[in-house]
Amino acid sequence: MSRERDPLGLERDITRRDFVHLAGAGIAGAAFLGCADGGTEDAGSTAGGGAPVRAPDRISDPLGPDWYGPGGVGDYASSHGNTPEVIGAAHRLRDDGSPAIEAALETGERYDVIIVGGGLSGLSAAHHFTRLNPNGRCLLLENHPVFGGEAKRNELEVDGVRLIGPQGSNDFGVLPATGGPDDYFTSLGMPREFEYAPDAGGVRSPLENYGFLHWLQDRFSIGHHFGPDGGWVRDLWNDTSAAPWSDDVRAGFERWRAARVADYAPAGELDDPRAWLDSMTLKAYYEDVLGLPPEVTAYVDPILASIIGLGCDAISAWWGYHFDLPGFGIPSRYDGITFHSFPGGNAEIARYFVKDVIPDAIEGAVELGDVITGRIAFAALDRDDAPVRIRLASTVTDVRHAGAVGETERVRVTYVNEGRAYVAEASGVVMATGGWMNEYVLHDLPTDHRAAYANFHHAPVLVANVALRNWRFLERLGIAGCMYEGDIGFSCTVRRPMYAGDHRPPFDPDQPTMLTFYITFESPGLTPGEQGIVGRAELLATPFRAYERRIREQMVTLFGEAGFDPANDVAGLVLNRWGHAYVAPGPGFFVGRNGAPAPPDVIREPFGRIAIGHSELRGHQNWTGAAAEGRRALEAALDRI
Numbered sequence: 332m333s334r335e336r337d338p339l340g341l342e343r344d345i346t347r348r349d350f351v352h353l354a355g356a357g358i359a360g361a362a363f364l365g366c367a368d369g370g371t372e373d374a375g376s377t378a379g380g381g382a383p384v385r386a387p388d389r390i391s392d393p394l395g396p397d398w399y400g401p402g403g404v405g406d407y408a409s410s411h412g413n414t415p416e417v418i419g420a421a422h423r424l425r426d427d428g429s430p431a432i433e434a435a436l437e438t439g440e441r442y443d444v445i446i447v448g449g450g451l452s453g454l455s456a457a458h459h460f461t462r463l464n465p466n467g468r469c470l471l472l473e474n475h476p477v478f479g480g481e482a483k484r485n486e487l488e489v490d491g492v493r494l495i496g497p498q499g500s501n502d503f504g505v506l507p508a509t510g511g512p513d514d515y516f517t518s519l520g521m522p523r524e525f526e527y528a529p530d531a532g533g534v535r536s537p538l539e540n541y542g543f544l545h546w547l548q549d550r551f552s553i554g555h556h557f558g559p560d561g562g563w564v565r566d567l568w569n570d571t572s573a574a575p576w577s578d579d580v581r582a583g584f585e586r587w588r589a590a591r592v593a594d595y596a597p598a599g600e601l602d603d604p605r606a607w608l609d610s611m612t613l614k615a616y617y618e619d620v621l622g623l624p625p626e627v628t629a630y631v632d633p634i635l636a637s638i639i640g641l642g643c644d645a646i647s648a649w650w651g652y653h654f655d656l657p658g659f660g661i662p663s664r665y666d667g668i669t670f671h672s673f674p675g676g677n678a679e680i681a682r683y684f685v686k687d688v689i690p691d692a693i694e695g696a697v698e699l700g701d702v703i704t705g706r707i708a709f710a711a712l713d714r715d716d717a718p719v720r721i722r723l724a725s726t727v728t729d730v731r732h733a734g735a736v737g738e739t740e741r742v743r744v745t746y747v748n749e750g751r752a753y754v755a756e757a758s759g760v761v762m763a764t765g766g767w768m769n770e771y772v773l774h775d776l777p778t779d780h781r782a783a784y785a786n787f788h789h790a791p792v793l794v795a796n797v798a799l800r801n802w803r804f805l806e807r808l809g810i811a812g813c814m815y816e817g818d819i820g821f822s823c824t825v826r827r828p829m830y831a832g833d834h835r836p837p838f839d840p841d842q843p844t845m846l847t848f849y850i851t852f853e854s855p856g857l858t859p860g861e862q863g864i865v866g867r868a869e870l871l872a873t874p875f876r877a878y879e880r881r882i883r884e885q886m887v888t889l890f891g892e893a894g895f896d897p898a899n900d901v902a903g904l905v906l907n908r909w910g911h912a913y914v915a916p917g918p919g920f921f922v923g924r925n926g927a928p929a930p931p932d933v934i935r936e937p938f939g940r941i942a943i944g945h946s947e948l949r950g951h952q953n954w955t956g957a958a959a960e961g962r963r964a965l966e967a968a969l970d971r972i
Contacts, residue, residue: 339887339898340883340897340899341876341879341880341883394418394419397875397876398873398874399414399875400875400876400878400905401875401903401905403485403487403488403903403905404487406706406707406709407485407486407498407675407678409476410475410477410483411483411485411498411905411906411907412498412499412793412794412906412908414475414476417475417726418910420726420747421768424726424728424768424772425771428771432728432729432743432745432752432754434752435745435752435754436754437753437754438753438754438755440470440755440756441741441755441757441758442467442468442469442470442755442756442757442758443464443467443469443757443758443759443972444456444460444464444467444470444757444759444760444761444965444968444972445471445472445742445744445755445756445757445760445761446469446470446471446472446761446763446965447472447730447761447764447772448472448473448480448762448945449472449475449478449723450481450482450681450763450946451479451480451482451500451680451946451954451958452480452763452946452957452958452960452964453471453473453761453763454478454681454684454685455515455684455957455958455959455960455962455965456471456763456944456964456965457469457471457719457721458687458688459512459962459966460688460719460969461719462512463965463969465718467718468718468720469718469719470719470720470722470757471720472725472727472744473723473724473725474724474725474726474727475723476724477707478712478721479678480500480681481499481500481912482500482680482954483499483681483907484497484498484675484676484678484679485497485498485675485905485907486675487796487902487905489799489843489902490902494836494843494844495845496674496676496847497672497675497676497677497678497794497847498675498676498796499676499792499794499907499909500676500678500952500953501539501672501676501677502539502540502541502542502670502671502672503670503680503954504671505671506955508523513958513959513962515680515683515958519683519684519686519687519697520687520698521680525829526829526830527827527829527830528827528830528835528836530827531838531840532802532805532806533806533809534552534805534810535551535811536551536552536811536812536825536827536838537550537811537812537824537827538669538670539670539672539826540672540826540847540849541670542670543811543822545634545656546655546663546665547665547670549568549569551812552809552810552811553565553812553813553814554809554810554812556814556815556816557574557575557815558815558816561574561816563808568588571585580626580627583623583624583626584626586621586622586623587617587623587627589660590657590658590660591660591661592604592658592660593660595621604652605652605921605922609648609918609919609920609921610918610922611918612643612644612645612646612647613628613631613635613643613644613646613647613648613650613651614642614643614644614855616651616658617631617651617658628642628643631643631651632853632855633822633853634656634821635650635651636790636851637792637849637851638654639913639915639916639951639952640789640851640914641788641790641853641859641863641913641915642855643855644855645853645859645915645917647916647917648918650950653951654951673829674828674831675703679702680954682702682705683697685712686702688721689711689712689717689719691708691711692707692708692712693708694706694707694708700831700832700833700834703831703832704831704832704834724749725746725748726746726748727744727745727764728745728746728747728752728772729745730743730760730772730773730775730941731743731773732775732939732940733756736775737939739939739940740758740940741756741757741758742757742758742759742760742939742941743755743756744756744757744760757940758972759941759942759968759969759971759972760940760941760968761941761944761961761965761968762941762943762944762945762964763961763964764945765911765945765947766784766787766789766945766947767911769943770784775938775941776938777938780933780934780938782933783930783934784930784934786919786920787930787947788860788862788915788917789910789912789913789915790851790852790853790859790862790863790911790912790913790915791852791863791866791867791908791910791911791912792849792851792852792909792912793848793849793850793870793878793906793907793908793909794847794848794849795820795848795850795878795882795904795906796845796846796847796904796905796907797845797886797903798843798845798902799825799844799846799900799901799902800899800900800902801842802844803840803841803894804890804893804900805825805840805893806840807893807894808890808893812824812825815885815889818881818884818885818888819848819878819882819885820885823846823847823848824846825845825846825847826845826847828844848882852865852866852870853866854866859915862915863911863915867911870908871910878906879904883897883901913952914947914950916950916951920950921950931948931950934948935948937964937968937970937971939971940968940971940972941968942963942968942971944960944961944962944963944964944967945957945961946960
């Protein structure tokens with residue numbers, strides 16, 4: 332097919348072998364060849380011997396390979412973002428309730444603790460279980476085909492180069508050695524020093540995918556693109572005169588960068604800044620307290636959404652202060668800190684946790700190179716004689732005490748695996764799962780917990796990893812990343828790759844690399860709950876090919892003048908759709924309202940033999956907070972046993 336007819340490269344033929352290795356001529360048709368079966372279980376299947384669970388008949392019916400798209404290569408190819416199976420199971424649970432638990436197969440398994448959720452909270456809970464109860468037995472149930480939650484990765488092979496990028500959770504700072512229970516760098520054997528490929532192409536490239544948005548922008552070669560009429564502006568904040576802003580807007584940005592919260596706060600309010608700032612949105616603080624123009628708020632919206640879910644009209648002003656955004660004038664918490672990213676983002680932290688509790692689950696030694704490149708030994712995850720068992724593709728549909736809460740010594744956990752329902756029991760349960768599922772799964776959830784969960788509004792994100800055969804077009808523009816106004820997303824970047832063991836990918840403008848987009852779904856003007864619904868509706872309604880077209884067209888708009896050719900330069904694309912990626916904490920999330928306790932404090936209270944511990948309780952979902960909540964919930968569950 333001619334380039335004239337197919338300028339985006341969407342219609343090029345691709346063989347199965349080329350698809351698997353993502354090294355053929357383009358990725359046209361890949362949406363329909365997907366790496367994973369996007370269909371649903373046959374309701375008539377008898378494998379496993381448990382009670383059949385009927386196939387979905389509503390919202391998730393259309394979600395198949397044409398929606399899901401390709402997953403790349405390696406152990407994570409079948410699990411990128413929320414899978415069609417996971418979405419279908421969640422919607423059936425929401426719409427129809429739990430499968431008939433009386434028909435579920437009794438496995439006869441009895442554990443000290445069952446952990447529901449295999450993200451960083453759940454994996455941390457498993458780690459602390461082995462620390463505190465080394466002779467006990469623990470089962471971890473994870474609904475996706477691979478552990479890690481949003482801390483998973485994409486792998487793509489282009490022209491003989493293995494590229495690795497984050498599916499979601501990304502970036503970390505090195506923590507000091509304390510010897511305490513939360514000193515994971517020491518207890519898991521994670522290194523504190525790292526080697527990266529040197530800068531190339533005369534541009535300064537970030538090490539991770541967040542700092543360049545604002546906090547570390549002056550350290551890297553970052554451009555701002557103001558649309559077809561505004562064009563490129565480099566080093567925006569050193570000289571704003573090139574930005575296509577009116578004088579009033581330009582003055583507003585200058586006030587934004589110079590403002591000090593101490594000059595605006597009422598007397599005494601900064602004695603406890605969180606209480607005052609958590610009483611209003613960041614939009615209210617910027618526009619009503621500081622008097623800034625709405626263009627400033629609109630600029631901050633996607634930056635804030637990319638780190639905490641939604642924009643300034645939905646998020647408490649406390650988070651602008653906490654994240655050291657302009658408008659507060661406080662000493663930076665990030666001076667002197669280097670933000671790192673493992674090749675697959677925080678997927679490697681999840682792999683360290685798994686290797687700690689099941690040493691042979693990741694091939695190789697406890698060394699960074701092996702943890703990154705070692706294959707997952709899936710058969711080792713769920714062995715009868717292991718103190719910790721990890722059971723994948725197991726969606727928990729019901730958790731309830733075997734008798735009266737506070738009196739019984741058993742908790743019954745019903746889960747679905749390969750279309751069949753099973754029951755296992757434990758002396759205690761840790762719910763390291765999202766609040767949007769806990770409301771439906773926890774049969775004994777107290778009334779005040781349900782009321783608290785009404786304050787948890789969840790926002791989606793789409794993470795797109797684009798495999799490039801070269802990035803010479805970025806070198807010509809003199810940038811490694813950018814922020815832009817456009818049809819889809821607002822920023823993208825390439826990273827300097829981390830070296831570890833034999834993983835030493837080239838970093839050169841003429842060699843393959845990965846370009847990553849974090850695409851947010853804020854809808855200013857709607858309520859936080861409505862914004863989440865609108866974003867998730869788009870994720871569910873948009874097939875892979877439609878997103879692929881929009882991303883390629885956006886890249887042409889940004890980089891076409893520098894010689895970017897989507898038909899030849901793009902070698903692959905993986906989409907990671909996370910429907911409930913963030914909790915999006917609004918005013919009152921941390922200090923409560925009208926004398927009521929803060930919602931996370933209510934959820935942290937155990938009931939019976941069940942304790943909840945997920946990253947949402949921190950408001951800002953990062954790996955250290957997730958690990959801390961998993962540890963707290965595990966200790967609370969052990970206290971109840």
